[in-house]
Amino acid sequence: MDMIQDWMIINKIKMGDPDAWDILVHKYYDSVYFYCVRRCYGDCDIASDLTQDIFLKLVESLPRYRFIGKFQNYLYTMAVNTCNNYLKKRHIEQIELTDNFTTDLDTSLIDEILHDERKETVQKALDLLPEIQREVVILRYYHDLKVKDIATITGVGVSTVQSRIYQGLRKLEKVLEREEFYDG
Template sequence: MRQIKRGDPEAWEQLVQRHYDTIYAYCYRRCFGDKKLAEDLTQDIFFKLIKSIDKYQFTGKFFNYLFTIAVNTCNSYYTKKRFQLTELEDYLPDTGQKDSLTKVSEEERAMAIQESLNQLPEIQREALILKFYHDLKVKEIAKITGVSVSTAQSRINQGTKKLGKLLDKEALMDE
């Protein structure tokens, strides 16, 4: 960050390469799988980072600072615009070496999880995405979302319980 503040374009390029995929994946999940919207929001997040670079203070993890911008950008978008839900193609790693039955089963499970996740209240969905898809600690989630640690933990716990019930309900319907 110090090099970026001094105007080093290579440092900026390294920062974008290091964090772009993670921020895009977060936006993709928040956008219910809308790739174009996720790309636009990701670009907007990095643009906001550029604009706020002078305000950045070297306290805490940079990643938390960037994720705070990402969370706030997505929240602002959803506050301003309501959009129709689209079916999500899950953001899965390459499973090309697995047999087709296993691959189909994993894709169905991932879609079921994402569809159930989409039904949760936004604050719980956001907490679960940060916790389970981005492996953030509760303390980091609290800081990023601007709530207390106990509130972040409560959102994760409540969201996990609701998600479990939704998945159980779906499993019963499939039988």
């Protein structure tokens, strides 16, 4: 349904309907903005600027846009790339992953924590993740995207996305345990 709705809105935009832009921006602005907030360590001013940049890039690129896959993936790819470019320019260091895999991670506990009233605490822990893990965890758990869509957006394979999510959740669990944010 969303794909059809997006197709109709974008076709109206391409035909010059200014109201269609308002509909498209209204539909996606908050989601893109909050993605940027989470990627930029909670800095709302930077997130606002990046969100504006993303929608300006969308204005420039939409005439060339062809419906291959979901529009949402196209937009999130722009958001991911814009945030990555910003973070690279700002030289924000990435934390190197030193943990090894185990198979006994309780992801339901992480799901519960991510949706818990302690969102700010979880956000601070999320900010400690390496960028590549934080990116996929945000897309999966805050924006409820499927692993396949995240793979498309980030340009890596499904197994790589699954690994990054797993590693990120495991690291989140360790940070939260260490800080005694929950009984584990």
